[in-house]
Amino acid sequence: MTGNPDHKQDEEGLKDSIVRFQSYLHGGTSSLLSTLPTLIVFPVYKTVFRQQIHNTPIHQAVGQLYKEGPAKLYRGVTPPLLMRTLNGTLLFGLQDTLLLQLSHSSQNVIPTAALPALAGFGAGIVEALVFTPFERVQNVLQNGRNDRHLPTLKTVLVRLKDQRLALGYYRAFLPVTARNALGSSLYFGLKGPMCAVVAGQGLSPLISSFISGTMTSMAISLALYPLSVLVANMQAQVGWEVKGVMACWRVLWQSRQRSVTLLYRGGSLVILRSCITWGITTAIYDRQQKSSG
Template sequence: MGKLGAMCYSSKREMQQNLADSNGKNDLSEPVIPLHSYMHGGISSLVCTVITFPVYKTVFRQQLHSTLIREAVLQLYEEGLLKLYRGVVPPMLMKTLQGTILFGFQNTFLQQLSPWAESYFPRAMLPAVAGLGTGVVECLFFTPFERVQSILQNSGNDRSLPTLSKIVGRLRSETLANGWYRAFLPTLTRNALGSGLYFGLKDPLARVLCEKDCPPIASSFVSGMVSSIVISLPLYPLSVLVANMQAQVGGDNLGVRASWHQLWQKRQRSLVLLYRGGSLVILRSCISWGITTAIYDQLTKRSG
């Protein structure tokens, strides 16, 4: 009985050990949601928001009123420092959440899509494909924030909609397409293409720079800058269209095609006038995405 009991005990222990080993292997094979990427994305984006907000507001005024840089700067200077940061709360919240979702969801999509990479697209394209999906999620989450921010920054709304609560009340009375999600299609196109290009370019560029003996933090900063230039230039007209559509409340509520035609006429059918403010967009994007990329990569390396 003693030997039989020992044999049974031994067999039981073996089965438990095999089960534990099997569970361990299954755990390793299952994709783990990288929560650190959400946190690091939010932190890195928050750092840039306050620094670049005056530049962003200058660009917005140019996009809205088709003014020169010095005229837009003079407008903001005459309005004073307090009004300069009017509307900063929505972008602070939006950019922090945006960075959280942008980097977090892209990393999550990357892991979820990895098993399908070889069958449907080259593995090298995986970050860009995950970025496209992230852009769609980003648009769904943040178009309402961008809408409120655009209304706040349009000085033509100061009298009729002077406060955030007034704006929220007005948008709630509108349909989703004319209220919170005005300019949804051009925003979706811009965000999806922008995210796809960013995640498709930044890591390969950083690797090339590292091979040239460039320090890691400098490689990340430069790769973010270069990626932002590649994204900003072709997508800038979409940003102008979005800004003009989202800044308006009420009125005719024109569709995308009619709004684009109106904008094109307003800019006298000139690409030069359409791209007015483009130089500051590039400057702002270079600074913000360079800093964001460098901070995110450093936080990721330290946590790894």
């Protein structure tokens, strides 16, 4: 005697809902646990930011931060801490949800191997929509030239609120969306195959996940670094002359003397940050997913 088909469908739907919830939970947990490395490497990130904005060598960027003193070293750290936890929750959970929907609806139209990357692309677009205001506030706070007229988080929020969305909280939304969508697509598309290759060398699953997350994030960070530099330069000031994306890119390219080397100034520190944060996040997330599976 066979069971009720509707009952089986309800059970499968409930099971899928639980699995999807676990993806959101595990994504948030793994990112929350990586907030300690975020705190540790925040001075590194801020050094990179100064290089991106002022086009200075690393010793001059470090000198700027040293001169400002320890009290201002962690100015702007609150937005990235909030972003790390919320970002992991949304990114991993939404990608898994989209992956399920695509798996059910693609019906062999889209190759199975491409589905994680496609789901990651969609999750990256939503991520940009949600977190561009956080990044905008963070970049304004980290710019030392804003310390005098925008000394606190509250003054920054009030000033951005007075601007139109495209000039205030959603300044540089298009390059942020391009960077996040492409980055998420590459991350979820490459993470699994990279992990399989590393695991084939006889390493433990935890180490394999860490290395795959590190290598994947390193490659993505370097490939999309020019977009990050563009975003930082577009978002760092408030109330200056307003330029579009292409105009800002031309100004940035001219300021770097049309040199790719100068454009990538600070890129080596991005590798360090990616190794620490995304390596740990990937390892913790994969471990939780396997434990709950």
